[in-house]
């Protein structure tokens with residue numbers, strides 16, 4: 001057994017990444033203690049203010065499979081085969097995500113998934129979860145993790161090494177490393193916020209097509225909706241914080257009703273509690289976090305959102321966090337000490353999380369603006385035709401990110417840029433088909449077979 005595997009590991013934050021990581025480490029026989037700020041989510045109601053459901057895709061599934069938890073996760077998943085685009089006129093059309101039966105993404109409830117993962121972690125006798133324990137930072141000089149018990153308010157310290165911080169986008173561990181000059185952190189806040197609303201079932205049945213991710217793109221902003229297992233949908237409005245068409249103007253029930261009636265008339269009947277929910281539900285912020293380094297010797301490692309929070313428009317934040325956990329688990333086969341392991345993990349992952357951070361920002365423009373564009377739809381069709389014809393060379397970028405965990409995010413971004421240029425050159429225009437022999441020549445010149 002490696003030296004790493006002989007040790008006790010502290011994980012800060014029993015959210016999605018922390019709980020999955022605990023399962024993976026416990027399966028290796030490590031002794032794991034999770035410290036979680038919230039009460040046990042298996043007993044308490046989930047806290048509001050985070051997305052209620054999420055899109056789970058192949059990278060996340062691959063990590064969940066490695067942890068042996070898919071049997072319990074599968075019943076939580078609802079397949080979404082494509083984007084159902086709702087125009088202002090009320091017309092809607094499905095744009096499939098992929099072109100093979102398995103090329104779908106899944107809506108999954110955050111709270112249910114988190115409960116299952118914590119439950120699975122606790123099936124291992126070598127895992128302990130300490131709820132209501134808030135980490136307030138690390139003290140590298142004293143080699144201490146600082147914690148506070150929520151019930152008594154008592155503060156205490158624990159030996160640091162090794163601590164893996166999966167305490168999310170607002171990570172206290174990251175903040176304390178930055179405050180001590182041990183990490184450089186750049187937070188880029190979007191000037192758009194989000195608010196979640198409920199589309200309840202109608203007579204017990206989903207009010208919208210259940211196997212799709214619904215989008216009402218309006219250029220500059222959008223409403224989306226993902227299905228839940230109780231036949232409801234969670235709708236999310238993404239909108240500028242300020243300006244004439246921003247949250248700041250929606251300052252009362254009448255303004256909210258007017259805005260929805262103008263922009264999303266077909267969604268209004270689906271949102272019977274619009275005004276109350278708009279007033280009560282929090283307005284969430286969105287941003288990208290860039291951190292370097294992610295680790296401090298073999299003592300501390302930042303993972304998941306704590307290291308690299310991203311905007312949600314590619315549906316990849318959780319998937320990337322799960323992929324971090326899988327890669328860490330794989331590295332444990334090869335590395336003997338935490339210092340090397342943490343450094344290797346950052347080396348392997350940071351270029352990839354930087355790539356998905358950028359692609360996620362680009363996808364906001366695609367979702368809210370370009371999905372309605374005739375040229376976008378035409379090039380998407382062309383990309384799928386090229387994938388069918390040259391599957392070893394050409395896979396649409398969206399598919400590489402969502403359905404191909406064997407292709408890294410950085411590789412998907414790099415090939416995606418070459419492909420975008422190629423599609424531009426091959427665009428047949430309205431009403432004509434592509435020149436496939438030219439396509440073949442360009443593809444062979446510029447796109448080596450995937451994996452070579």
Ligand SMILES: Cc1cc2nc3c(=O)[nH]c(=O)nc-3n(C[C@H](O)[C@H](O)[C@H](O)COP(=O)(O)OP(=O)(O)OC[C@H]3O[C@@H](n4cnc5c(N)ncnc54)[C@H](O)[C@@H]3O)c2cc1C
Nearest residue numbers: 013015016017037051055135168304305312315317318319
């Ligand atoms: C609106 C929205 C939609 C999203 N949609 C998607 C999607 O469709 N697909 C996708 O893949 N990703 C999506 N994401 C991103 C996804 O939510 C995150 O990437 C994912 O939750 C990261 O997991 P994590 O474990 O790193 O952090 P979290 O899930 O945030 O978990 C952090 C945990 O740490 C705990 N904690 C925090 N601070 C402390 C502390 N000081 N001490 C102790 N415990 C602490 C928290 O209570 C929590 O349990 C979305 C995000 C948002 C905001």
